[in-house]
Amino acid sequence: MTATIDFQQLFEHSPNPYMLLDRELRYVAANRAYLRVTASRLEELLGRNILDAFPNDPADPNNASATMLRESLHRVLASGQADTLALIPYRVPKETPGGPVLVERFWSATHTPILDARGEVAFLLQHTVDVTELQQLKQAAAAPLVEAGVLQRAAHVQEANRSLHAETQHLRRLFKQAPGFTAFLRGREHVFELANDSYYQLVGHRDILGKPVREALPEVAGQGYFELLDQVFTSGEAFVGHDLRVLLQREPGAPLAERFLDLVYQPIVEPDGRVSGIFVQGNDITAQRHAQEQIRHLNASLEARVQERTAELQQANQRLQEVDRLKGDFLGGASYQLSSPLHAILGATDVLESTSPSKAQQPYLRRIAANAEVLLATVSGLLDMSRLSTRRLQLRRDPVDLLALVREVWEQLRPLAEQQGQRVVLQLPDTLPALQEADEERLHAVVITLVHDALRLTPAASLVRISVLKAQGQVQLEVRHTGSPLPPETLERLFQRFTQLRGTWVELSVARALVEAHGGSLTARAESDGNTFTLSLPLRGA
Incomplete structure (x- = not known):
């Protein structure tokens, strides 16, 4: 009859110190030998981190022995392989008649x-041997003892293994996390020895390690x-390829998938000149290739x-130009047809005024003349609109006395103001330098438009103020x-073509265009109790 082995009893009664840690390096178990050499009690250790329980040097948590x-321990967690510390000095409590004291001991661990069932590290088992006596003998002897020599060589091997392990892990991380696909093919048959995740993503997750590439x-x-x-392995010369097409069966039974690659086949040459394998490195540029094709x-x-679309716009532009030309021709013709009878009306009123009309007739004659002047200015604006649209407007360049022009406009429109019972205030300086060379006829049309609009927009018995001043080289x-x-939405479109204000068409867009052709500006702003139009023109020599 086969006896049942009680591993718990074996663990507990082993003469060698053993203890068990979880992945967080916390105590799970410790046998009697371990508790004896560390002068500890099990209930004090369970659940504690080993480095908290035994820090070696409490004043320096990162001391060399604790490190x-x-x-x-971390190497075991990372690799799943056993790790040995041939010699490590470490301070642990020791029972004395006066109680536990911290003493330095030398250990081999x-x-x-x-x-666990998934093959992952669940616990770490530590087996320690107290080698303090051997280390003390080595330090006391005049010549190295055999045992001390063995320990010293073991320590050197331990340090070399630790450095090699760290370097190997670092290289493996670099290989695995490389941004492109990488693989190493060993020998003339190009046997897969290494391949990173990107390589598996390229060829599909199939079993390739240990197999020849064919x-x-x-x-x-x-x-x-x-x-x-074969050529790279035989010649020992690297191959570099760009935008290479390859067909791969990335899933079992699936059709071949087209991929495009940039890759390098780099031969690995040994010290004796022999090629031992080929390092494969590259990038899958399929997505970029498809994007480039789509962009093309x-x-x-x-x-x-x-x-x-350009051809359509050109045709539409030609049609618009034709419509604009016809509109300009119409406005020009209409303006010419309207201006002739208006000049006749103004001529007739001049003749009547020279015949000494009665006092009762004089106000009517002045009203007829004032309205005819306003209408003539409107007709002149229509003609200028036609010339502006066809870029045929030409300005005269003569000195202009703006004060005289404003007084003339006022005299022409005075009858309208008196008829509506409006009070007009003129604020004019005594003198003013002549304007830069300007077109007096067109400035006259602009001023008469501004004043006439003000009279029409002002309620009866209200105030209209006309002022002229010089400021910063301008009048x-x-x-x-x-x-x-005026509301904000009206101000925004005030100088657009054919803007209607309170039932009257005021072609302020033409007025602004004429002012800007003189190098000036025409603006409007709303006040708390009315509106202000400002005409600015440069002075001569400004």
Whole structure:
């Protein structure tokens, strides 16, 4: 009858110190030998981190001995392989008649991983041997003892193994996390020895390690890649390829998938000159290739659409130019037809005024003349609109006395103000330098438009103020009237063509264009109790 082995009893009664840690390096178990050499009690250790329970040097948590212990334990967690500390000085409590005291001891420790059902490290088993006496003998002897020599060599091997392990892990991380696909093919048959995640993503997650490339990737036969590998291995010269097409069966039974690659086949040459393998490194540029193709197609399509749209716009522009020309011809003809009878009306009123009309007739004659002047200015604006639209407007360049022009406009429109019972205030300086060379007829039309609009927008018995002043090398004419302020939406479109204000068409866009042709500006703003139009023109020599 086979006896049942009680591993708990073996663990508990072993003469060698053993203890068990979880992945957080916390105590899970410790046998009697371990508790004896560390002068500890099990209930004080369970659940505590080993470095908290035994820090070696409480004043320096990162002391050398604690660091050695921590790194060994972490190596086991990372690799799943046992790790040995041949010699490590470490302070632990020791029972004395006066109670536990901290003493430095020398230990040789082995850390063994305990794996779970998934093959992952679940616990770490530590087996320690107290080698303090051997170390003390080595230090006391005049010549190195054999045992001390063994320990010293073991320490050197331990340090070399630790450095090699760290370097190997670092290289493996670099290889695994490389941004492109990488693999190493060993020997003339190009056997897969290493491949990173990106390589598996390229070829599909199939079993390739340990297989020759022709066996691992049979669908690549006939595409030239096997021959390139043979050439690199034979010649010892690297191959660099760009935008290479390859067909791969990335899933079992699936059709071949087209991929585009940039890659390098780099031969690995040993010290004796022999090629031992080939390092494969590259990037899958399929997405970029497809994006470039789409961009090319879109560019070609866009260019055709642009050409088509350009032709449509050119045709539309030609039609608009024709319509604009016809409109200009119509406005020009209409303005000419209207101006002739208006000049006749003004001539007739001049003749009547020279015949000594009665006092009762004089106000009517002045009203007829004033309204005819306003209408003539409007007709002149229509004609200028036609010339502006066809770019045929030409300005005269003569000195202009703005004060005389404003007084003349006022005399022409005085009858309208008196008829409506409006009070007009003129604020004019005694003298003013002549304007820069200007077109007096067109400035006259602009001023009469501004004053007439003010009279029409002002309620009866309200105030209209006309002022002229010089400021910063410019002369400014302000026409301000009381009444309702214009709303913001009206101010925004005030100088657009054919803007209608309170039932009357006021072509302020033409007035602004004429002012800007003189190098000036025409603006409008709403006040709390009315509106102000400001005409600014440069002075001569300004």
